[in-house]
Amino acid sequence: MNSRRGTLLLSIIIWSGFTQIWFFGIVLFALIAINHKVQWRWNIKTKQFYRITDFCIVLILIILSYGYVFNTVVNPIFTLLKLAPLWLAPILIAQLYSIRTLLPIGTLLYSMRKASSNEKQDIDFTLPFSIAALLSCASVNLQSPIFFITLCVILSYILWLERPGHVKNIMFLLIVSIATLFGHFSHNGLKQLSSYVQEIAIEWLTGSETNPFKTYTSIGQVGELKLSDKIVFRVKSDRPLLLHQASYNLYFNKEWHASETTFSPYIQQKISNKTKVKKIEIYQDFSSDIILALPDGPTIIKDLAPAQLSQSKMGAVKAVNLPSWAHYSITYTDIRLSEESKFDLKVPKQHLDWLNQVSKKLKLKQKSPVQIMKSIKAYFQSQYFYTLYTPKQVDADQALIKFMLKRKAGHCEYFAIASVFLLRYSGIPARLVNGFSVQEYDASSDLYIVRARHSHAWATAKVDDTWQALDATPSQWLQIEEQDSHIFQPISDWFSKLYFHFNQWRLSSNSDNKIFIFIGLILFSLYLLRLVDKNKQLATNNLTKIENMPFCTLLGEDSEYFIIDSFYRSEKQEELKLRQNNETLLNWVQNLDDPQLKEIIKLHNKLRFDPEGLTQEQRIALRERVTIWLDKKSKKGRGDNDKPI
């Protein structure tokens, strides 16, 4: 037990050192350190241990609610990990300062509360608490070997304390060394793997994030291209608009790339009073770093603290260290200015044939840039159809050629890329743009809703020194997308709206209101806990439980002699010899020289072992004799105490 206490104290020091939570660390340290010096203990019953766990759950709820309501930290879940020793402390203290000295297993495992008695066992919580304290040091996120080394040393020591007796020390050391070595290599590998998977997952699985340097188009992919109905963000704007995320100017190996790949810190632009500016507001929740969807010519991005913004030369704005939810505003000029690059006019050779044909058909060579843009848009709007379905998987280039000359139906990427190539072929610098089309207006909240399926691609062309958007996709694309919406979309929208209003309130309301809501939340959680508990009680009452069946009672189990027995066991008087386990009552009483007790035991034996049992009179006699005997003994005890020393 001493070594366990030592480990516990050490882990608390380490935890305090890592997290810098010294006050609580010192209090907990003192409580553990004086535990064996202090004699008093609580008589905590099993159900009271369970209530302590419930209290810990309330503590967890408080930490989480506080984090979310007051928006004090970016991710309250990690705060929960950091404060693990704090919310686990009541359980540890209850164990250390209880008569029981161990913890009923149901305290930690809810499922074991109703387990049969032989499955229920008492456990020592000190070592799990030590490991929890060590693990919570991980929340500090020291990306150095110090955490790993500390964890290996302390955990190995704990295992060494608990090792089976037949184990040789040299073997133990060898195994632990191998585990440390492999652990070290694998955590480095895991980190790399995690970064890789994160990158892939963002690009391929979610589809909601944008790589500012490279984009994989869905051109040529078989089947139906369908993005989810999930609401990505809400926009307050006076009109529908296109929000730009990233532009790509280099078409290489069937992929679009950005020729400028460096990011520099975002600088809010100063604009003259004469410049006409517009403003939109965006309500968005963030789970990781993203490329912001912005209107053309953003000048000031407000209320996105503590995020750090950086910008690429091609207009992509990256945000890191974002809050979990934000309501930010963007002031913009609606004029995109960016330097032209040598790639903005390049047309791939494999597409020259159809470009020549279409260009001749539309007589693009004879038109001004503005007219060219109009002609291209009108051509696609009138001659082409929007579809998400591609019947056969083919090469991206082949798919585009087929789209232009034969199929004349495709999704936004076909239209956007074809427009870019037609513009370039006509001598106008053009780029492919990825972003969102803000179209779905929600009158109830006076906001535009932007879903994942509103993710859009269009072309941008440099005309009159400004980059102007050319969205050639036929206008029915939004209706087609909407028709295919999921049957459960209204339900998910409702939840999303609820979450939106909660976050809006969280960010806007004053602190007094928040405190009341915070207290309300806690009380409601307590009520729910109570309700669940009560319901379970009701449910179990309806059924007859095996446990409730009475156990076998022995003949004479209610004999008054047992009061004497407990008296002997509780009063540790030296002259009262305790009966040995295998000694019969009669043998024992003969050595005591107590004729009254002998009579009591005779009656008791008759009650216990004679099938005829005791008569009513004999039973009364047994009761009376026991009372007299106990009175006599207690008087004698008091008399001894009254004697002058």
Added chain:
Amino acid sequence: MASKLLLRQFYKVYRYSRWFRSHFTFMGHTLLIFLFVSAAFGVDTQATTSYQAFTFLLMLLILAFLNSFLIKLNISAKRHLPKYFTVGEQSHYRIKIRNKSKKYQNITIYEELQTYKITSSQINHWFGLYLLPWHKRVISFNLWRKFMAYKRGAEINKVQLLLLEEKKDESEVQVEFTPIRRGILEFKGFYIAIPDILGLYQKNIFIPLKQSCLILPRRFPVAPLKLEGNRKHQSGGVSLASSVGDSSEFLSLRDYRKGDPLNSVNWKSFARHGKLIVKEYQDEYFVRRALLLDTFLDESSNVLFESAVSVAASICMTQRQNDALLDLMFVGDKAHCFTSGRGIDHMPHIQEVLACVQPSSDSFETLQDAIMQHLPICSSLVCVLMSWDKKRQELVNKFQINNIPYAVFLIHDGSLKISEIENKPENFYLIDHNNLADDLGAV
């Protein structure tokens, strides 16, 4: 079909959880939980360093698992199991183990009982789910697990053995257990769990050792019933009181008369006196009490039936009178009558019968017919019933018409009150199955 699938899934969950519980030590479980916690927090390697803890914990657990292959054990064992135990009474028995391999420490021994296939109808009947509204007739995992434990028959504690000596003569372990149902308890063998070098993973070695014992029903003290029944003529005397025959109790010797059976001739007297002398027998009269056990569940639950068996067992134990016979009558697959007393049979045999009695699917009339045939030789009757419906009341009325003293024990679920019972006879006892000991003690 759906319930069958559900029960199969329950069994899988049960097997997996049992595997985890038996293969990991307390420290192993602790590390396993922290492995999942560190994995959950370590998904984002940029946010915390708990992924470092995850890899170390994972390596420890993998190495612990691999180490367990190095454990080899060669032992022989013998279980010293008493013949009888009682439901709900904590008992113990011994296992003697001879270790022929190297010494091991901190090992755990746990018994493996026979497992039974469980059907949803069994659970429905046992917990009386069919009595609940349809939307509450859900077989939860908790119910399934309880019934499984009940079918297995006993809660056997794991035994922690600090040291299993190397090539020592014999080590003895005492296993404590509590039987939770009547009937035969079958042991398949036991497992010896030996922890690995790190003390995280345990290798479970199965030692087959098939054995069985009988679990008797619970018994409670009941004061002897004062039923004033006359002694009745018992055809065949004590020796054949419970069977068919023609023998009588010996009275004296007399001369042979025409028609006397040859087997009653006393050949020794014939040799001594030279004439045929026969043994004369006198028909016997003694008290014979019948104990009638109601085995027809109708709408009663199994718990009520178990209580009825307990009450019957308690009456058998405490109504012993040296000069009386006791007939236990009930219907199983057919009507049964077991007699004890006056040296015919021993009480443990009646208890054995009661340990194995099961609810009957036969009609109540079978019991009625059997008891009516038995009525002429009965001095008194004790009925243990589970409901007080018309047919049971009619049966009891017949006893009254035949002028046979009787007592009725009605087992109920706590919903009845003695004042509300109609047509109750003189010796009528209402026994609440939740309060058996007190209610029987108050008789």
